[in-house]
Amino acid sequence: MTRDDPATRMRLLAAALLLLVAATSVWAAFNHRDLPQNERAAAYARDISVTASATYITLRTLNAFLSTAQELEVGVSLIGSGSAQPLKVLEPIDDTIERIASVIFGVMVVSGVLAVTMGPLGAVGFALLALGAAMGAGVLATGRPLGGVPRHLAVYGGFLGLGIPLAFLLSALVADRLTAETWAEHSRVVAEITATVEEEGVAPVEAGGLRGMMDQVEQYQTLASNLSNRADDLIGSFISLLSVYIFKVLVLPVMLIGGLFVIARRLGAREFRAERRGRSPR
Secondary structure (H helix, E strand, C coil), X not given: CCCCCHHHHHHHHHHHHHHHHHHHHHHHHHCHHHCHHHHHHHHHHHHHHHHHHXXXXXXXXXXXXXXXXXXXXXXXXXXXXXXXXXXXXXXHHHHHHHHHHHHHHHHHHHHHHHHHHHHHXXXXXXXXXXXXXXXXXXXXXXXXXXXXXXXXXXXHHHHHHHHHHHHHHHHHHHHHHHHHHHHHHHHHHHHHHHHHHHHHCCCCCCCCCHHHHHHHHXXXXXXXXXXXXXXXXXXXXXXXXXXXXXXXXXXXXXXXXXXXXXXXXXXXXXXXXXXXXXXXXX
């Protein structure tokens, strides 16, 4: 076939378009930090990390208070003399809060890692897309088949470069709307219960001050009693806030990424079947 043949001209035109896609993808790979979808997706993950860190600090403040309260000893005299730790009953609440804090810390780290890696991940995706488009252009220009390698590189590179940031962009648009009511309600409960511990705290005791020690024990008992009486509400609200974090950083993005991945695979498989039908003898 000559260059004037319509089929040849179409192949060369398609090869030129693929080279344009490859060049654009190379530019995107080197400028991944400036791409709006990467910036917004990273900002979404960063906001989750910052909010989770505030919740983690609240949990650790409660954890420190409850741990200190459990260590307070009060002298008792029945038959002989000794001491007791009356606030040891707070240990189950303290252990539960510590476990929730550990999970929140994990969410904070994961979202922070996503915020940092969103740009480099897009760069890798666009590099694969550029390689696949360039190889596809070579196949069209020379007629030498390379199997499904260019197609797979282009499809999966486009998925990494565009699909994953798009999934987080969509999550940013709908996640807050879906969880706003739950977040507001349980944030209010947590703030209400923990306000006395975070704002008032417990006054320090001067060395050797018996009266000061008794005042400190009384303060701890009052604050600990408030936490103990509303422990179910407090733990339930922290679990709900944790569920919101997991939904925003894991469940919703994974669902969207899975849907986009299925679409990408179907598109790639459809092109592959069309290519095989075009080469099959009639």
